[in-house]
Amino acid sequence: MTKPIVIYGSSDSGNCLKVRWVAERLGIPFEWIETNTFSGETRRPEFLKLNPAGQVPVVVLADGRILAQSNAIMLHLAENSGLVPSDAYDRAKMFEWLFWEQYSHEPYVAVRIARLHYLKQREEDLDPSLLTKGAAALARLEQQLRETPHLVGVGPTLADVALLAYTRKAELGGFDLASYPSVQAWVRRMESTLGLAPFRAH
Amino acid sequence: MTKPIVIYGSSDSGNCLKVRWVAERLGIPFEWIETNTFSGETRRPEFLKLNPAGQVPVVVLADGRILAQSNAIMLHLAENSGLVPSDAYDRAKMFEWLFWEQYSHEPYVAVRIARLHYLKQREEDLDPSLLTKGAAALARLEQQLRETPHLVGVGPTLADVALLAYTRKAELGGFDLASYPSVQAWVRRMESTLGLAPFRAH
Numbered sequence: 001m002t003k004p005i006v007i008y009g010s011s012d013s014g015n016c017l018k019v020r021w022v023a024e025r026l027g028i029p030f031e032w033i034e035t036n037t038f039s040g041e042t043r044r045p046e047f048l049k050l051n052p053a054g055q056v057p058v059v060v061l062a063d064g065r066i067l068a069q070s071n072a073i074m075l076h077l078a079e080n081s082g083l084v085p086s087d088a089y090d091r092a093k094m095f096e097w098l099f100w101e102q103y104s105h106e107p108y109v110a111v112r113i114a115r116l117h118y119l120k121q122r123e124e125d126l127d128p129s130l131l132t133k134g135a136a137a138l139a140r141l142e143q144q145l146r147e148t149p150h151l152v153g154v155g156p157t158l159a160d161v162a163l164l165a166y167t168r169k170a171e172l173g174g175f176d177l178a179s180y181p182s183v184q185a186w187v188r189r190m191e192s193t194l195g196l197a198p199f200r201a202h
Numbered sequence: 203m204t205k206p207i208v209i210y211g212s213s214d215s216g217n218c219l220k221v222r223w224v225a226e227r228l229g230i231p232f233e234w235i236e237t238n239t240f241s242g243e244t245r246r247p248e249f250l251k252l253n254p255a256g257q258v259p260v261v262v263l264a265d266g267r268i269l270a271q272s273n274a275i276m277l278h279l280a281e282n283s284g285l286v287p288s289d290a291y292d293r294a295k296m297f298e299w300l301f302w303e304q305y306s307h308e309p310y311v312a313v314r315i316a317r318l319h320y321l322k323q324r325e326e327d328l329d330p331s332l333l334t335k336g337a338a339a340l341a342r343l344e345q346q347l348r349e350t351p352h353l354v355g356v357g358p359t360l361a362d363v364a365l366l367a368y369t370r371k372a373e374l375g376g377f378d379l380a381s382y383p384s385v386q387a388w389v390r391r392m393e394s395t396l397g398l399a400p401f402r403a404h
Contacts, residue, residue, distance in 0.1 A: 052342060067291075067294050069297065069298040076294035089263075089269075089278075091278075092269050092274055092277065095273070095277050099271040099272075103305070103308075
């Protein structure tokens with residue numbers, strides 16, 4: 001029997017759920033250790049030994065080696081699977097979306113979800129650019145998904161998994177998904193692909 | 203003769219230089235189209251047709267297809283080269299550094315360089331967290347480079363190329379590299395590897 005990988009993650013975190021979804025979809029056995037990021041658990045010395053960056057998700061692989069960064073972990077788990085395109089250009093476009101997600105989507109959409117929904121901060125205390133930049137990211141997704149059913153190539157890839165994580169909960173961050181109908185349809189399609197119950201904000 | 207790739211980039215931008223350095227190191231013929239990001243060139247309709255995200259670098263490949271995101275472009279150009287480790291775990295660690303660079307290093311170190319040096323903003327007008335988070339990123343690099351001569355495995359990889367881009371100019375962002383001696387030595391080593399003149403802030 002293969003030793004399961006151990007995923008340290010928070011069930012509230014889209015970055016952590018990405019890794020869980022890929023492991024589930026590919027039938028990779030894993031143990032999930034719930035790790036609360038808001039209570040300082042990821043700043044404790046024993047956690048910093050696992051990941052000096054003090055972030056979840058972090059994974060202990062079957063051989064004991066450690067890996068951090070949600071998108072890097074997904075890529076490692078999904079190598080040679082159908083979630084990574086075999087065509088070199090499609091693979092490059094998947095990487096383009098993965099880096100764009102971490103730079104131009106997550107810092108706005110996920111940060112607003114965390115502040116408004118989990119930390120109960122008030123809209124008027126937030127930097128207004130979080131809203132405009134998050135809306136720009138959703139508009140960029142809408143533009144692509146109006147043309148193609150998935151972000152890259154002919155089926156779901158890690159790009160769809162990564163972007164799904166926070167996009168499906170965007171309403172918790174004060175974004176109205178009804179303004180992005182192709183995104184909304186893609187969210188439902190990807191939830192079905194991954195076997196997730198449709199997320200409802202209310 | 204192979205048609206050269208076309209790189210739209212700004213010579214002031216580390217993200218753009220990353221792509222140039224990889225093309226030069228691997229002997230990939232390219233045409234460089236200088237694109238000024240501060241004058242609004244990347245917001246013009248003809249540019250947005252190339253990259254709807256309105257960012258440089260963006261590359262037109264030999265077959266006319268388009269690719270954006272510095273790290274995705276590097277990965278595409280460097281596939282099957284010595285800059286990408288053949289060992290699966292080392293490759294995963296390289297990805298970990300590449301995503302960490304875009305999420306936890308560039309938004310602080312590069313943003314301070316842009317604001318203080320290129321946009322001539324004043325220190326007192328900047329969000330103080332840019333300084334503390336940038337310093338934390340440099341300390342994380344120092345921690346790794348005290349232990350190993352390169353970020354991953356036994357030689358230079360795309361992780362070193364990506365992190366070099368803004369780290370070597372960190373002093374323009376008000377960071378004192380003398381506080382990070384292993385980083386400073388690695389900068390000189392990587393500049394030599396890539397055939398670059400040592401960068402001097404003064």
